[in-house]
Amino acid sequence: GAVVSQHPSWVICKSGTSVKIECRSLDFQATTMFWYRQFPKQSLMLMATSNEGSKATYEQGVEKDKFLINHASLTLSTLTVTSAHPEDSSFYICSARERTSGTDTQYFGPGTRLTVL
Amino acid sequence: EDQVTQSPEALRLQEGESSSLNCSYTVSGLRGLFWYRQDPGKGPEFLFTLYSAGEEKEKERLKATLTKKESFLHITAPKPEDSATYLCAVHLLSSRLTFGEGTQLTVNP
Numbered sequence: 633g634a635v636v637s638q639h640p641s642w643v644i645c646k647s648g649t650s651v652k653i654e655c656r657s658l659d660f661q662a663t664t665m666f667w668y669r670q671f672p673k674q675s676l677m678l679m680a681t682s683n684e685g686s687k688a689t690y691e692q693g694v695e696k697d698k699f700l701i702n703h704a705s706l707t708l709s710t711l712t713v714t715s716a717h718p719e720d721s722s723f724y725i726c727s728a729r730e731r732t733s734g735t736d737t738q739y740f741g742p743g744t745r746l747t748v749l
Numbered sequence: 750e751d752q753v754t755q756s757p758e759a760l761r762l763q764e765g766e767s768s769s770l771n772c773s774y775t776v777s778g779l780r781g782l783f784w785y786r787q788d789p790g791k792g793p794e795f796l797f798t799l800y801s802a803g804e805e806k807e808k809e810r811l812k813a814t815l816t817k818k819e820s821f822l823h824i825t826a827p828k829p830e831d832s833a834t835y836l837c838a839v840h841l842l843s844s845r846l847t848f849g850e851g852t853q854l855t856v857n858p
């Protein structure tokens with residue numbers, strides 16, 4: 633199956649600093665990637681849709697200046713949490729959309745645990 | 750409003766005790782329905798995509814079925830390693846996924 637990687641797998645930072653998370657599709661090209669946030673014991677919440685070569689589309693209530701998304705190539709999207717605060721601590725997961733003839737599937741990365749002190 | 754509801758929230762089975770998980774949905778413009786498995790602290794692992802009512806797919810001890818209103822994930826003779834949270838997601842025309850809250854499955858040896 634298709635593989636999606638994320639880096640780093642976990643990060644601890646001080647309040648006020650920025651953190652960048654990378655999402656890569658390893659064996660397929662993804663024109664569309666998605667960023668999710670997941671709180672403990674809850675399901676995934678879509679934050680934004682990242683399209684290669686264009687601006688990301690953010691879900692209602694998600695601050696685009698706080699969560700900067702760049703999709704610079706067909707295999708890489710990045711999420712930068714700017715001026716992070718403790719309330720930004722969460723599990724961030726990306727997915728990449730693979731479209732072939734007859735199938736349209738999203739594969740997820742392993743997630744990044746962000747802790748802001 | 751698009752809604753996806755999974756039941757039960759939690760399910761405990763004995764090893765070898767077969768059961769089914771339910772995912773009911775009310776959406777406009779369904780392109781497909783996904784099942785994922787998620788282990789604690791990890792990203793969801795893709796299991797199945799179903800595209801049309803009547804479709805069935807199988808993988809080892811798991812079988813997924815789809816009707817116009819719901820999907821079932823049947824688990825036959827489960828093993829402890831099948832313990833995980835199973836997530837259902839509907840794929841909409843907008844290309845986004847809308848997830849259910851998941852069913853936490855525990856299989857005791």
